[in-house]
Amino acid sequence: MIYNLYLHPLRAYPGPFWARSCRFWYINYALRGELPFSVYHAHQKYGPVVRVGPDELSYADPESWKEIYGHRPDRGHIPKDPNFYLNTAAGDLSIIAAPSKRHGELRRLMSHGFSEKALRDQEPAIQHYVDLMIRRLRDLSVKGEPIDLVNWYNFFTFDIVGDLAFGESFNCLETSNYHPWIHIAFEIIIAGTMFRVTDYYPWAKKVLVKFVPESLKKGVKAHIALVKSKSLNRLHMKTDRIDFMSRMADPKNGVSEKEFIASSDTVLLGGSETTATLLSGVTYFLMKNPDALAKLTHEIRSKFTSEEEIDVASVNSLEYMLACLNEAFRLYPPVPGALPRRTIEPETLIGQYVPPQTTVAIYQLAINRLDANFSRPTEYIPERWLGDPRFENDSRNAVQPFSVGPRNCIGRNLAYSEMRLVIARLLFSFDLEATPMIEDWTNQKIWFLWDKKPLWLKLHARDVKLRPEVEALASVEASQKATAKVY
Template identity: 65%
Template sequence: MAAVLDRGWPLSTTTSTTYGAVLVVLTIGQVVLSLGAKLVYNLYFHPLAAYPGPLLARCSRLWYTNALVRGNLPFVVHQAHEKYGEIVRIAPDELAYIDARAWKDIYGPRPGRHEIPKDPNFYLNTSVGDVSIIGADSVRHGKLRRLLSHGFSERALQDQVPIIQDYVDLFIARLRVLSKKPEPVDIVTWYNFFTFDVIGDLAFAESFGCLETSKYHPWIDFMFEVIVGGTYKRAADHYPLVGRLMKLLTPERVKQGVAAHLALMKHKAMHRLELKTDRLDFMTRMAAPDSGLTPEEFIASADTILLGGSETTATLLSGITYYLLKHPAVLDKLVEEIRTKFSSEEEIDLVSVNTLDYMLACLNETFRLYPPVPGALPRRTVVGEALAGSYVPPNTTVAIYHWAMYRTGRHFKRPLEYLPERWLKESWFEEDDRSVMQSFSYGPRNCIGRNLAYVEMRLLLARMLFSFDIEATPAIEGWLDQKVYLLWQKPPLWIKLKPRDVKLRPQVVKLLEQSEQPSAT
């Protein structure tokens, strides 16, 4: 027999099949044993083994990834916090926090120590990667933020308010025309038109033309596909062996949307880079010849400003409209405040809207119950850290989920109810820990556009509720049943508008007169 084998004669078919079957069994057994050992290690011997959480989350990434791709992650994390406490293990190497101390410990300034770096799985799986202001390391971030700060300064904001008012005028004029028709209005669409036009003007010195044409710019259609595409990439990165397959399963429309978005962004940003203007806007210092920015950094930062300065503001405006319509007593109280304060549209400006205390309370309560970014902005430890009173080893992802932080009874009384009065410091809510609400994030990486966002929201909301009576339609029921892929996947919000007989701004009157003129043929 040995001689036969030495001459290279083949084994019999039966013997070959047997050997093959044994090899398959051994391979499967090895994989099963390896996986089993990994699961046992994650459950009992991992440095995070002492932290509580769902069983599947503690032993594997399946719990996390399943919720991520289904658009349910913030909601299931909230449920986990309600069951397991203030620090929850949501993956073998990841912790979520609703302990109030975590804001400072994870995101706050750290004198004498480096900041906890951003989690690369989250920030590198965006259309702009690590060259934008949100993905840059701490040193580069500081430089980019200093350049951007000129466009968000008090002086710049004063210059920008007249531009914002022009778009509010156009918004009001368009809605007054629509309000004469019997059909309801999808106010989500019109809020998006407004915020994208404003950010287009303030970042690129030209509007997207949404309010003018009553149509979405193609860029806006592509943008959400970019966000969903980043979610698929994040999920794939957790499974290197099947990552290629998961990427192949990414819907074709998402791939095409990402490619189209990048092409449009590059074109728009390079046009702004070459534009000569004396106006102080968001990109003025970044576009200066001595800025030191590469074209890639300029394009990436422009992309970040577009998304951060438009979609999130439109989301909050949509949310507050929904909650006001679902709570008529709150709507009546806010309307009374606005209409008692002002007798004409001209009186509603940057200074006067700051006196609307109840409006601010309503906005804050909407931020709490419907945060524009309901999920987390995760960090990744490099060394061992003491976070919220507990030791966290290196290479651990740590984060605060806004949805979970703001909806827990640990911080707010009657946490699931829409109660703006809690922000007026009435005694019944004195035990609420309002400091945990950091809607624009916390620390040196917080959102630079906070003041601008409040100006836009206050001006637009005050003008709309002064000029119109708004009513709900049956179609708003279930509006909050939304998916989250970093941002909310918002459905239409159909409302009815009844124009009031009020003294309009001259610009609005002029726009209305123009809309009534017959088109040239």
């Protein structure tokens, strides 16, 4: 502790005493699911650069995005922290954790499935799942009971990504229930957070392993088996459809079986849970801000006269919709914590010396809510994204939910298209009513991702012109019910 406080190369950087002296502060809040909140409070007290561990710095200056994560042709990239980016549960390094050269090769292959052309080709599949979700919500709304939209957003996103990554849906929307794998995946995220922080003290990991429930151990094995099975099915599937894994599945492109499985695992969780999280967040903030909800509802209903008019191209022109999504990204980023890098040589970041072997990162929850970056930072105000002069000094470039640089999120366009479609269809088809059960909804733990609570709303279906596909679904279901009664 004496060395860390008074002799360490980072000794001049400010931060909480227990963060600078040892790992106690970091581990304590990480294991409580509160680390990003604690880092945010530390930035409020100590400024734009905070020492959150003996060898770790957190940055909340908007310029630090480019310096830590951006393209740096003159210096080379700061590599990912190997202690954080481990093998996936399915084994081997995925596209996220691969070394820079290999990451670039894998990304070029995968980018084919996320291009604008691919998105146009994938729109019928996306619309199918939106149709199915709206149909299910219409059926439930008739009962007049609260509906947990967190569940339905997760059903929607997991079904889409399952289809476009593995070639088959998880059928969550069909069954109105979670596939068992999804529950296992959430448990693995929580367990992974706990095991990652014990890397600082190997003896603690040995102790923690002894307390891992047998159910979780079995769950991990089941997760690995399912991912391998679905990945291998997709790898050997014969299809002309462009999906996320098309180029990687082509044997001519030299992707190993292990790389394919690991990358499929990463794409599945990264492409589903994060989108569902933002959909949940923007819905909550709209319900808590009736003026914003009214403006967005008016924008949607004044533009469209039928569900059939709502497609990927038409929702792109909804300016207030984009502002609502961006403001939700600011206050409720799907990845609120750090994506750390580890210096391998001396660096100068935002004008300050950083020695080798230092972990550097940005906590999105902290940088997005800091007074220095935003006026009225804790309030949900979409107008700050629309040129409102009250917010002309806001540092909107601080909000980077998809990160920046060569390792930014490849699924940005898909995510925005899904979110715009879902919110447009939801507010066109239903009047939403809040329930008292959502009052403290944002009071959540963070295990790398948010541990979301149920979002209970009442939905009141409007009499609107349905898409033919939705009418067809209703007709098929009515026929099936009639047949069941006969037998």
